[in-house]
Amino acid sequence: MTKLDVFLHSLTLELGYKSIRELKNSLSVKEIFEWQEYYSLKPFGHDRNEIQLAVLSHMFSAVNGGKSKGYLDFMVSDTSTEKRNKIINDIKNF
Numbered sequence: 001m002t003k004l005d006v007f008l009h010s011l012t013l014e015l016g017y018k019s020i021r022e023l024k025n026s027l028s029v030k031e032i033f034e035w036q037e038y039y040s041l042k043p044f045g046h047d048r049n050e051i052q053l054a055v056l057s058h059m060f061s062a063v064n065g066g067k068s069k070g071y072l073d074f075m076v077s078d079t080s081t082e083k084r085n086k087i088i089n090d091i092k093n094f
Contacts, residue, residue, distance in 0.1 A: 004036075007036055008020050010044070010045045011032070053074070054072070054073075054074035058070060058074055
């Protein structure tokens, strides 16, 4: 699955369409690329939620003496499998 496919799935969910086909039939290519540009500036859906949770996790860690360098330490997507598994285990063992 390409990054464009992932984006189209996210946009379909965000706008309430039933399928990508329905989305493509309703929006022009120009509109889809405008939405993609908007998304690059202001993420929505799952990505936005992950960023918000990572910021909160960093703040919680910092006030409790954690040594993280920033909220990116708490991001799960776009990380190695090893790091993702460590984060998941840390959360389970909290």
